[in-house]
Amino acid sequence: AQKVTQAQTEISVVEKEDVTLDCVYETRDTTYYLFWYKQPPSGELVFLIRRNSFDEQNEISGRYSWNFQKSTSSFNFTITASQVVDSAVYFCALSEAYNTNAGKSTFGDGTTLTVKP
C-alpha cells in the first residue's frame, strides 16, 4: 500500500524567509510519480510538479525547488524568499506508474503555509 506523510501540519514564516515543506512516501513499486500541488485560500487546486521515480535530478522553477531523494523516500519542496501569495495548503502525492494500479493516487494530508508580511 502507498502512503504519503506530510509531518508538518502548519508552518508560519515571515515574508522573504525560505521555507521547506517535507514529504515522505512509502511504496513497494519501483516506478512511480511524485507530485506537489497548491491549494490557495480561493480553493482551486494548482499543479506544481510531477517527478518520475527514475529521475532524481532536483528541479528549480523560479523561487520553487524540489529535492527528490530516493534513498530516504523524500520529495521535499522549498520556497525561497517566500511571499504572502505563497500562503496556501500544499499537498504532496504519489501515483503508481506502470503496474496494474497505474494511475492510482495517494495524497498527504497537506501542509498549511502562512506567510506573514
Next chain:
Amino acid sequence: EAQVTQNPRYLITVTGKKLTVTCSQNMNHEYMSWYRQDPGLGLRQIYYSMNVEATDKGDVPEGYKVSRKEKRNFPLILESPSPNQTSLYFCASSFLAGTSTDTQYFGPGTRLTVL
C-alpha cells in the same frame, strides 16, 4: 485555452436523487481522475481512467460510478446520493506519460451538499 470544466459548480440535493457531475477536458489527455476533499480527511481518489473505456477504482469508490466513452468526458454519477457524499469534488486530467513539467489540470471543483 487548455482547461478542465466541471458542472455544476454548486449543487444542493436530497438523499436518493440521482445526479451527475460532468467533467470535460479539451487537451486530448488520456488520464482523468475524480477526487473528493473533506475536512480532516484530505484529498482522496474516487475513480480514475487511463483512457477511453478504461476505468479503475480509487480509494473511495463506494456510491459512485463513472464512464469514459469519449476521451474528453469523464462524468461522475451518484446513483443514490447520501449525506456522507457531501463534499468538494475535483476532476483532473493529464497525459499518461510525459516530462516532469507536463501539467496536470484540475477543474474548478464542485461543492455538493446532500440533505
